[in-house]
Amino acid sequence: MRKLLHPYLDGELNARDAIEIQSHLEGCRDCAALYRNEKLYLDVLKVSLPRTHAPVGLEGKVKQALNKVTERKQGVRLKWMLVPSFAVALIVLATSVFLVRQPSVPEFVDAAVATHESYAAHDLALEVTSSDPLQVSKWVREQAGFTIALAQGPVKNLKLMGGRLVQIDGKKAVFLAYDVGGRPLSLVMTAADGVRLFGSQEMIDKDVRFYQSSYHGLQTLSWALEGLAYVFVSDAQDINRQACQICHSSARRLQEPVGRQVKSI
Incomplete structure (x- = not known):
C-alpha cells in the first residue's frame, strides 16, 4: 500500500x-x-506553489524535436519493411489484421467494468446507501459537482442501492449501483472531456450516439451528453437499454443504423 x-x-x-x-x-x-x-x-x-509558465517558443522546439524522432523511426520502419522476405511480410500483415480487429478498450469503460466487478463481488462498499433518487442526486451534486436527474417513479425491476466516488484516469467519477431482480447493474459517469467511448455497435437517439459492447463477459452501453460521459454495465444488454429510463422517466426509442432493428427502451 x-x-x-x-x-x-x-x-x-x-x-x-x-x-x-x-x-x-x-x-x-x-x-x-x-x-x-x-x-x-x-x-x-x-x-x-506559484504557477509556472513555459518560456515562449518551448512548445515549438518540443514539437520540432518530436517530429525529427518520428521521421527517424519512420525511416527505420520503412527499411525494415523493404527486407525481401516473404515470411516477414506475412507476419506484418497478420499483426496488422489482429490490431485492427482488437481495438484498445478506453480507460473509462475498463474502469467502469472493474468497479462493477468489485462491487458485484462485495469487495467495494458504497459511500451513500439509499433508494431515494433525490437523496442520491443531491449526494452526487455535493460530492462530484455533477447535476443529474434520476427518475422519481419506479422503473420496472430497477432498484437504486446507492453510490460512491471513484477515480478514473485521474478524474473524479461517480459509481451508482442498482439491483435488477437480484442482478447487479452499474451506472458510472464522469466529465466527458478527453473520454473515449467504446463499442462496435451504435444506436442513435436524436443527437446522442450510444455504443454497446461486450467486455470481460459483461455488457456495456456508453454515451456522452451535456458534458458528461456515461456507461451502464450489466450481464445483459437488454437490462442496459431498459435502465436508460433511470435518467429519462418516459420511454424512448433508440434507432440503430440502417439495416438494424429499432429497439425501444
Whole structure:
C-alpha cells in the first residue's frame, strides 16, 4: 500500500489497481489515515506553489524535436519493411489484421467494468446507501459537482442501492449501483472531456450516439451528453437499454443504423 499510495494519489495506476487500493482503504484504518494525510499535504502544496509558465517558443522546439524522432523511426520502419522476405511480410500483415480487429478498450469503460466487478463481488462498499433518487442526486451534486436527474417513479425491476466516488484516469467519477431482480447493474459517469467511448455497435437517439459492447463477459452501453460521459454495465444488454429510463422517466426509442432493428427502451 505504501508503495502504491503516491501513484494512486497522482492518478497513475490502471483501473484495476486503483479499485484494489480503494477497496483496501475501506477496511484498513491505518492506511486510510495515511491516505488522508498525504492527500491533505498534496492539496495544500498544490494551492501554495506559484504557477509556472513555459518560456515562449518551448512548445515549438518540443514539437520540432518530436517530429525529427518520428521521421527517424519512420525511416527505420520503412527499411525494415523493404527486407525481401516473404515470411516477414506475412507476419506484418497478420499483426496488422489482429490490431485492427482488437481495438484498445478506453480507460473509462475498463474502469467502469472493474468497479462493477468489485462491487458485484462485495469487495467495494458504497459511500451513500439509499433508494431515494433525490437523496442520491443531491449526494452526487455535493460530492462530484455533477447535476443529474434520476427518475422519481419506479422503473420496472430497477432498484437504486446507492453510490460512491471513484477515480478514473485521474478524474473524479461517480459509481451508482442498482439491483435488477437480484442482478447487479452499474451506472458510472464522469466529465466527458478527453473520454473515449467504446463499442462496435451504435444506436442513435436524436443527437446522442450510444455504443454497446461486450467486455470481460459483461455488457456495456456508453454515451456522452451535456458534458458528461456515461456507461451502464450489466450481464445483459437488454437490462442496459431498459435502465436508460433511470435518467429519462418516459420511454424512448433508440434507432440503430440502417439495416438494424429499432429497439425501444
